[in-house]
Amino acid sequence: MPVAELAFAPGIDAYEPSHRGEPILEVRNLAVAVDDGLAVENVDLSLEAGRTHCLVGESGCGKSLTCLALMGLLPPGARGVSGNLRMKGRSGAIPEKGPPEGLAMIYQDATASLDPLMTVGRQIVEALPADVPRRARRAEAEDLIAQVGIPHARARFESYPHELSGGMNQRIAIAIALAARPSVLLADEPTTALDVTVQARILDLMLEFQQSTGLAILFVTHDLGVVAQIAHDVSVMYCGEIVESGPVTDLFAAPRHPYSRGLVECLPRLSRQTERLESIAGIVPPLQARPTGCRFASRCTRADDLCSTQRPCLERRGNTGAVACFNPL
Amino acid sequence: MLQSPLNRRPGGLPLLHAENLTRIYPPPRRGLLRRGVGVHAVAGVSFEIHAGEALGLVGESGSGKTTIGRMVSATLLPTSGTVSLDGATFTNPMPLRRRARVQAVFQDSLGALNPRIRIGRQIEEPMIIHGFDRDARAGRIASLMADVGLPHSILARFPGEVSGGQRQRVLIARALVLKPEVLVCDEPVSALDVSVQAQVINLLAELRSQHRLTILFISHDLRVVRHLCDRVAVLYCGRIVEIGPIASVIDTPSHPYTRALIDALPPDQPGQRRVPSGRSSDAGTDASTGAGCAFASRCLQVEKLCLESAPALRPLRPGHASACHFAGTL
Amino acid sequence: MLRFVVFRLARALITIVGCATLAFFVLRMAGDPIIALLPADAPPEVMERYRTLWGLDRPLYEQYVRYLISLAQGDFGQSLVDGRDALGVVLERAGATLILGGVVIALALLIGVPAGTFAALRRGTPADHATMTVAIFGYAMPNFFLGLLLILLFSMQLRLLPSSGYGSAAHLVMPALTLGTAMAAKLARFVRTSVLDVLGQPFVRAARGKRLPELAVILRHVFPNAAIPVITFLGFEIGLLIGGAVVTENVFGWPGIGNLLVLSVARRDLAVVQTIVMAIAATMVLANLVVDLAYGWIDPRVRLAGGPREG
Secondary structure (H helix, E strand, O other), rough: OOHHHHHOOOOOOOOOOOOOOOOOOEEEEEEEEEEOOEEEEEEEEEEEOOEEEEOOOOOOOHHHHHHHHHOOOOOOOEEEEEEEEEEEEEEOOOOOOOOOOEEEOOOOOOOOOOOOOOHHHHHHHHHHHOOOOHHHHHHHHHHHHOOOOOHHHHHHHOOOOOHHHHHHHHHHHHHHHHOOOOOOEEEEEEOOOOOHHHHHHHHHHHHHHHHHOOEEEEEEEEOOHHHHHOEEEEEEEEOOOOEEEHHHHHHHHHOHHHHHHHHHOOOOOOOOOOOOOOOOOOOOOHHOOOOOOOOHHHHOOOOHHHHHHHHOOOOEEEOOOOOOOOOOO | OOOHHHHHOOOOOOOOOEEEEEEEEEEOOOOOEEEEOOOEEEEEEEEEEEEOEEEEEEOOOOOOOOHHHHHHHHOOOEEEEHHHHHEEEOOOOOOOHHHOOOEEOOOOOOHHHHOOOOHHHHHHHHHHHHHOOHHHHHHHHHHHHHHHEEEEHHOOOOOHHHHHHHHHHHHHHHHHHHOEEEEEEEEEOOOOOHHHHHHHHHHHHHHHHHEEEEEEEEEHHHHHHHOOOOEEEEEEEOEEEEEEEEHHHHHOOHHHHHHHHHHHOOOOOOOOOOOOOOOOOOOOOOOOOOOOOHHHOOOOOOOOOHHHHHOEEEEEEEEEEEEEOOOOOO | HHHOOOOOOOHHHHHHHHHHHHHHHHHHHHHHHHHHHHOOOOOOOHHHHHHHHHOOOOHHHHHHHHHHHEEEHOOOOOOOOOOEEHHHHHHHHHHHHHHHHHHHHHHHHHHHHHHHHHHHHHHOHHHHHHHHHHHHHHOOOOHHHHHHHHHHHHHHHHOOHHHHHHHOOOHHHHHHHHHHHHHHHHHHHHHHHHHHHHOOHHHHHHHOOOOOOOHHHHHHHHHHHHHHHHHHHHHHHHHHHHHHHHHHHHHHHOOHHHHHHHHHHOOOOHHHHHHHHHHHHHHHHHHHEEEEEEHHHHHHHHHHOOOOOOO
């Protein structure tokens, strides 16, 4: 499908970060078309050096697809992508074949994202920039293995993915992503399949790298706990759209969108034991059956007539965040 | 192995009693005759659950929690040790009537249901096996659907046609169809989205109070366990390292591993500092290794004694026990 | 490694002897070789003489034990037709079959692998459909029919190639095409499926995410992974190839083992048929062994579990 033919909702003036210099990566109006319609729509994101932006939402909301679209790695089912990408001052269309320079990604299932027939060392070497001389490549890869906290880097260079644990493979995946010397790292649920103790160490590791290199991270997750731990900014996605965006403290202290509030409330917490967990009634509508108005309307306790006929746009509220709701909290 | 007095609660005999459960998985064959040493997935695990109580079983992958769940739900025979219900020990084969008293719900709801058989038929099947007549079956299914909050129309669908949350409810309905006393839940919510996860946890809590269900709840997530369970047993390498009332274990963890698990959890609110994570070695899975404490290699408070002798599970307070040499001084 | 080799050799031996045993009994149940060999009007005394000479008058089990004993001594028996050593008779025909088989496999690989890969990379396009349509024709066509068509076209009509015989490259063209077309076609379809499967794997996406040139992604990541099922397939195909060779060699008068087999069965040349059966069994066992070794070479996971390299 030619990009120009994609239908768009009216353009919006979304949440602009009102602080700290130029964003390192800006996405405007990202849309991804699949067979049944637009799986991702109107997505605007902006990432800054040294900060983590979390993209939260439930399965099927389009958060992984957003990452893959930015990387130019859309799955075969995707029919087309449109939008603008501005990176380090250079702007252009969303890439269709492979990522732009400076962008790297960590994938959801680390073990599956490693070639089972190739040593992990060679897979890291492969990701090094082309200008690293041939003789220095192995040493550099071993360095990266050590940096991601794997002992005996020299021996581990020769290991195959099946010889390492899930946590180790996730570290290798991080080493591969870092090998490209990215300024922006996309991380798609990198710790979801891991044990909590391993998850904690992987998150610490990513944080360390961010602090030492000023990496901007877009972190995709469904776990609000992880968001609380690592995010500076958050965008909440529902049914392919961003419904709320802002600093993480605002999301937890005073969520504006009823869906965001639901997500925050239904997180089981260690510090309190309530009789019932809050939950959001109903289920996410499938792509073919998305309502015409607000997509959350059917599950929302605050919905009125306007919500079922008109689609709210993401608009700035106050001076920090943006929310797409006619009746925000 | 020490057991009975430490986890018996006042108030009569326990409903379910696991005693000294051990499961050794045979090693892979190497060559024609040579066989390696078996893996101790579970080694000498004992616990009791009282009627209407929910016991959580937490641990990392490979800690043996699923193996225990399968032994307790009588789908796997222990290598040694026994499970007994109301004093009657599980046998193989087990009489149908007794088998029906313990049912299980597993994580992989798609794998646990036959994709080519309609959901209604799959819920009904256990009752057919147990000889219920048609009217009794229809009545039971109607009340079950109300209990688990599913529309009647779902009975005519195939498992692949419904959402993950609905499938998990179907599994719960199927497990409850014979009115079991004990429900073993192995990670029933970890594959679900948070909003749906909360719905299913609430459902289990309701069922528990309405039907006085006894639950063994297996999970890697202490946060979920806290919401649903009265007591929790923490597993490490096939052994219980700490067991006690949920609040007591979470507020005053008495084993370094329990503490590590709690510290590793993401915070509830942004800005709450988490303690930096411990040693970077990954968990072992074999309970048979070495003379010392299995956790010693990852423990931040390891002492010489820990490398020399394995600590036994010892009571600290009523109902709260820990298998750490230094449990009292943590 | 040694243990692995010894184990595999023992198993191979059992398989080969098993095949020989089967052939031994089936042949003797299929009819009296004396009647097939001697003229129909040969006097009964002569028939009896030959019977005694070749040991065919003994009870079946005794014949079998004698056969096994001589096998163990490396004696495959004598051809009933000309009294020569059966092994020698078979070996002098083996060369022709090996040449034909080798050329066929090379042809199949050279056509099937690129065609399959091409179709997979152009999935759903007219190029893909065209390639696969040709492939379906290729393997739906029976061997003997394709052989006859080729003879009609190239020998009868165009008079470009000799219709049968052995000795020059021109003689090889049609038998190789006859056998190679079907194999190349099957291989193309198999490679396509296999490559498509690998293309959908997360690690291929991850490799593309490294900004590698597409050719590097295909050569380094897609091909080795797609090769694993293809090797299994080739192992089976080599076995089937021998069956196909029997027909094709006869159509084109190619003096290989397949040709000899048909001749010897018709003549009830017991020792030669048994030797051929054992040779075919040995080839298949060898093909299987090569497949297993190739697995170990390509796939480190097999290397660990299979034994050659422990730990």
